[in-house]
Amino acid sequence: MPDDPTGNGTSGSLLSIWRHPVKSMMGEELSVCEVTEAGLSGDRAYALIDKSDGKVVSAKNPRKWALMFEFRAAYSRSARPDGTLPAVHITAPDGSKISSDDEESHAMLSKVLGREVRLNRRERGQEGIVETAVPSRWTPKLEEYWPDDVEGLAHSGTVTDEAMPAETFFDVAPVHVLTTATLDCLQQAYPLGKFDVRRFRPNFLVKLTDNRIGFVENDWIGKRIQIGSEVQLKITGPCPRCVMTTLPQRDLPKDTGILRAAAEHNGANIGIYASVERIGRVRKGDLVRVL
Numbered sequence: 001m002p003d004d005p006t007g008n009g010t011s012g013s014l015l016s017i018w019r020h021p022v023k024s025m026m027g028e029e030l031s032v033c034e035v036t037e038a039g040l041s042g043d044r045a046y047a048l049i050d051k052s053d054g055k056v057v058s059a060k061n062p063r064k065w066a067l068m069f070e071f072r073a074a075y076s077r078s079a080r081p082d083g084t085l086p087a088v089h090i091t092a093p094d095g096s097k098i099s100s101d102d103e104e105s106h107a108m109l110s111k112v113l114g115r116e117v118r119l120n121r122r123e124r125g126q127e128g129i130v131e132t133a134v135p136s137r138w139t140p141k142l143e144e145y146w147p148d149d150v151e152g153l154a155h156s157g158t159v160t161d162e163a164m165p166a167e168t169f170f171d172v173a174p175v176h177v178l179t180t181a182t183l184d185c186l187q188q189a190y191p192l193g194k195f196d197v198r199r200f201r202p203n204f205l206v207k208l209t210d211n212r213i214g215f216v217e218n219d220w221i222g223k224r225i226q227i228g229s230e231v232q233l234k235i236t237g238p239c240p241r242c243v244m245t246t247l248p249q250r251d252l253p254k255d256t257g258i259l260r261a262a263a264e265h266n267g268a269n270i271g272i273y274a275s276v277e278r279i280g281r282v283r284k285g286d287l288v289r290v291l
Contacts, residue, residue, distance in 0.1 A: 039174030152263035173273035230280025238269035
């Protein structure tokens, strides 16, 4: 399915804001959020670390970490005026509650997952009893499973080690943007699929003013977008998709066709990555403009 390219001046509105406090767990939808140079305040600030090999726990390898999407993480309250984040509250698959300020959090998480893990934080100065913060100059890695029944991916039927940006728990960049135009395009291409925003885990979901349908973000790469009156992002590249988009979560079923449609119609790229050029506050409904 061909792109529907856009030029400068494209506008839309911020339909939803998403933050995932713990990497690979379900997160929280927000009405307002601070955006820092490191992305949304508190986004992917925590991650589980596999004690056996030091790798970041990720749903990208669901054969090892099948339960990650059954956890939900949210902050106990808003950040302090100085930006210090509060403890994270985690709801386990069985409904039990785990908090990062609980000295038993590591043992509780390890018991549920069946492997020894530690809850780590990305930044120093946060509250909670967690493993020591990510050491400086540490380059984290995670495992990624590549299904063998989807053509057009970089690998097939194997598990690879993937490096992440140093001292972060992001896959590639601090901000991920997606438009409803892309979701609608994929829905037309694969009508049986449920192309819910939760499958793709963006920070910002944008609805274009003209309601066009197509992979409009492709033409935004290398440009800047303004969100509201304060925040400005630089679009750095496309967002390659993985097996995570196919996994079941709550009311969304397992569906390999989601990734297959992305690979067939847009090279497995859905959405875009961005860096932060100007910090500030964003609110649901803010105007979004391509500069």
